[in-house]
Amino acid sequence: MDRKFGEFGGQYVPETLMEALLDIEKAFLKYSKEPEFKSELKELYENVANRPSKLYYASEMTKDLGGAKIYLKREDLNHTGSHKINNVLGQMLLAKKMGKKKIICETGAGQHGVATATIAALFKMECHVFMGKEDVERQALNVFRMELLGAKVTSVDSGTGTLKDAVNEAFRQWTREVDDTYYLMGSVVGPHPYPVMVRDFQKIIGEEVREQILLTEGRLPDTIIACVGGGSNAIGIFHDFIKDEQVSLIGVEAAGQGIETDFHAATISKGSTGIFHGMKSKFLQDEYGKIMPVYSMSAGLDYPGIGPEHAYLYSIGRASYFPVTDEEAIVAFEYLSRMEGIIPAIESAHAIYYAMHLAKKMDKDKIIVVNLSGRGDKDVYQVAKFKGVEINEQ
Amino acid sequence: MDRKFGEFGGQYVPETLMEALLDIEKAFLKYSKEPEFKSELKELYENVANRPSKLYYASEMTKDLGGAKIYLKREDLNHTGSHKINNVLGQMLLAKKMGKKKIICETGAGQHGVATATIAALFKMECHVFMGKEDVERQALNVFRMELLGAKVTSVDSGTGTLKDAVNEAFRQWTREVDDTYYLMGSVVGPHPYPVMVRDFQKIIGEEVREQILLTEGRLPDTIIACVGGGSNAIGIFHDFIKDEQVSLIGVEAAGQGIETDFHAATISKGSTGIFHGMKSKFLQDEYGKIMPVYSMSAGLDYPGIGPEHAYLYSIGRASYFPVTDEEAIVAFEYLSRMEGIIPAIESAHAIYYAMHLAKKMDKDKIIVVNLSGRGDKDVYQVAKFKGVEINEQ
Amino acid sequence: MNNRIDLKFKKLNELNKKALITFVTAGDPNLETSYKVIEKMIAEGIDILEIGIPFSDPLAEGPTIEKASYRALESNTTTDDVFTLVKKIRKDYELPILLMLYVNLIYKYGIDKFMAKCGEAGVDGLIIPDLPIEEVQELKSNAANKNIYIINLVAPTTKDDRLLMIAKESEGFIYCVSSLGVTGERKEITTDLSDFYNRLRGITNLPLALGFGLSNKTQIDGLKGEWNGFIVGSAIVNIIAQYGIDSPSYVGEFIRSLKD
Amino acid sequence: MNNRIDLKFKKLNELNKKALITFVTAGDPNLETSYKVIEKMIAEGIDILEIGIPFSDPLAEGPTIEKASYRALESNTTTDDVFTLVKKIRKDYELPILLMLYVNLIYKYGIDKFMAKCGEAGVDGLIIPDLPIEEVQELKSNAANKNIYIINLVAPTTKDDRLLMIAKESEGFIYCVSSLGVTGERKEITTDLSDFYNRLRGITNLPLALGFGLSNKTQIDGLKGEWNGFIVGSAIVNIIAQYGIDSPSYVGEFIRSLKD
Ligand SMILES: Cc1ncc(COP(=O)(O)O)c(C=O)c1O
């Protein structure tokens, strides 16, 4: 099994974890080919995740923008409210096959933590979630959801108290109990085999899109757009189309307060190649290789790296990546709410904004598919606060 | 068109509203029979509401309880998170056909308000939601969701500041602007034709259940359980089975702090026949006919009446109704979260509790279907608070 | 034809006068004050008295009468108390007395028993804001047995064919709602009232009394149309809200201003 | 065979002594203090010096060394500063010097340039906690060109076939991690260390140094097995955390206690 995507990827972790990674790789290779595993996963996708997710024609948005036809891939309608559950189901099933009883994971926006806590509850696994202190604060709803589901949530206050630090701490915890614990990584990041494995469990998104768009439009879309934190929802929707060169693939990064400021998380736009969190990829780092503090109002995109497969697709020119700021994301957040009656996750709103911008410039006979990676219930407080609205929960 | 269910129902409203009600009835009769309306509604059910909703086999719960097989009808996976959207789509389509541009509605838990605001945004209608002051406080998340969707939310502080008062105020507002405004009632309550119309727009739930259970089990369920506020999710799942006498139909009312206290909303258990909110039905009232203040921690069940069709089904013995307390509902809320990884609406948790209780006493070859009317994200703060957990949104 | 309402309108018609119908919520802020307010109003020459029975959810009322209802409930005023009040008035006065109440108060009390009590106390008519003609039959025969009229309302939204139906069912007079919305004073009535009057008069010979939003003499005098009576409610309730147990003399003064 | 590490272990072996390898984070709390701490340690007779280059995200470290890293970054310590520090030590001392650092610091600096600087400054080996043998090739030849060893780590979780692979790739000595988890003092080491030692010794003749969680003489003396060296880190860093710029003498005292 290929450990790298071009020069990117690899397995840069402490020796303590290597046997565990090799075990996971072996198990993944074995089970993911077995018909039984495949049919169990299919069943879980359907009955637990609520797949297939709809491909929704955004008629009002299309009409309003006056350009390309816009379709939304409705991962927000999955159980637990985002694409994260696809990957969690795949890895949890694998962990179960491997005989594991304890799961640890990191979470940014809390969506991966909620999905993991949910499926851990269903699979009767112990679950321990690491979450940056700042994210614990801006995503309090998700913290309580996880606790309700029986997970232990540890608030990480080292470093910047965000996703990157949650990953650090989860790795540290994993080295302590690596014999009986499965680390359930939430995006296409980390050491091999995670980027491959998470991609394989998320590629269902793009496979469904192909089938759905062929059914309704009789042809492939011209452009696919997804937001990129670690990059799992983006790879999930891109993967099946990588071979179709005529389909343009666009990732949208968080530009926070602007990529000309020090407050953004625009890894491709402003980062450089480095090695971190077990992988060689693109990172926001200083001249000495110190990882930079990053910023985005969106907890799920507030990460200084990007999955190695994205770094690769970028390096070979197969995918493009563009930055969208907090303010632009909020515009899109409100726009989609008012226009289609869909409140998107603030992460997904980044992708929506780019689609708003692009659609106008495209002909009416063109087709854009945007991955609506999650729903925005978790974000309404934060957006309200951002806009200066007082909300008092009593 | 029958205006009554046995002695229940009718049209007890100010004369100012009568022409409007007659217009709605006429329009409903006309359009609901037209193939075009039917196919448009079907399309909306599928593409907007995300129907059909899954019928989920709760294997862990079934195993744990050791009795009847339990299936959950997953209305929580609908767009906006509850069954309310089915009815909203039907009525909004009707309002559009009638040429209306303004929508008003009441809301309790906020789910009907969110659904209405959502579809009003999609249909480009003005939307004005009335919500009791107390509900505005306990469901702050939903208030901001509605505002984000472009709706105006009016907090009603007359009376008890809950659902009943929101209905009063919505009626008052309707009489002020009845010429151009459509009142989009959120449950199978109010004057004719609402109880019939809302039921017809919700009966899709039961129709799907029939098809789904025949497919998986090859037979009808033995028992169907749903919570009852006004009664729309219950009627929605019951309706298609009323003719099948062997299927037992059970509604679960909110017993708040206990039906032996003054703090409950158990209309059937403790109410008597009366006339209120435009209908003859069962109400919690004193000896003189004054409507009693009611209580439930669940904003969606905190209502002193019940739809007239339920009063009728009860009177003829076709459906039974049982009370479940706040504390029991919280037990079920946590139980389902931990057991199946599904956080139910606190309303739906009432039905889950009754199913937990009943399943144990039934043979393993029996089948229970519970209507999981909504998801519980909106309730986690309140449950946390109820349990004394400190949550600080920052 | 021996209902006091008919007699009153007949007499006013002979005198070529219009009926002044005034409203008070029983028990606001207590029953004694209500009695005194009523005595004052009668002394100032009102023609018909309308007494409201308080209800928990008066959904056809604006904030003024809604709050009066809550105040009366605060003072524990029950339907039985209102019968006692009516009896006490009837001892001394012969003017028509109407009860304004929500249908559930009758239904829960027991229709039969309620009508019997009305007859006993000397009630002449009932105004039930949440009872359109579609639902009136359930009460009609019981009321008729006790010679009690159920006064129907019509609204500017009511179309001609429906006006006809309502008129056919009506007795005593027709309560004509001046404008959309709930009870309460209005700065301006935007309904075309002369058209409304003409539509009604084309259909029925019954007396037509106009209500909702009337609050002073200039406004009443300014109204076009040959209305047979005017109903004043919120303006009086506002005075009671302001002056409480001291309100009787202020209400009296106000009634005088309407008659002048 | 002219790497200082090999020479050192050869000499210790002849004397039948075990190597004491001690760790300090460069720049914690500033470079001057680090230099003084190092001088003291050398004066007290340590065998090999391990200098940590601070990193923003030291994910193999426990809180003790993690915080030292943050303190060093606070004082703006860069990789170049560390080379200067090494050069300054190398002027006066011949003991082997190892750098402990995360792979990105090398990668981003430029592998070639980094190794050249190491060679220039007199670095003998690199300990890279996030570089398993699967990824070591990228650095190996550049390091070898400058006669710099990359010290591999093995963990209790490493199985025999993998130990063999690692041993084959190794040079200088093997850093044997005493227990699961990150760096930091441990009350008790639960790994079966004699088994661990025997497994290793069955596979390789290289010196075996044990690290992670070692903090005092009793503990070290009590360890079974014929380990060739011991690495002490967090215990020293804790002293520096406590005494800051006054720490050199306390560290000296501590080293003495280990040698006694
Ligand atoms: C809704 C949503 N979208 C996107 C992301 C970003 O992750 P990824 O880039 O792996 O899809 C997150 C992460 O939390 C998320 O919650």
Ligand SMILES: Cc1ncc(COP(=O)(O)O)c(C=O)c1O
């Ligand atoms: C999730 C949910 N279930 C049930 C109800 C109760 O309404 P009904 O009885 O009409 O289904 C509500 C009302 O808000 C609700 O939000």
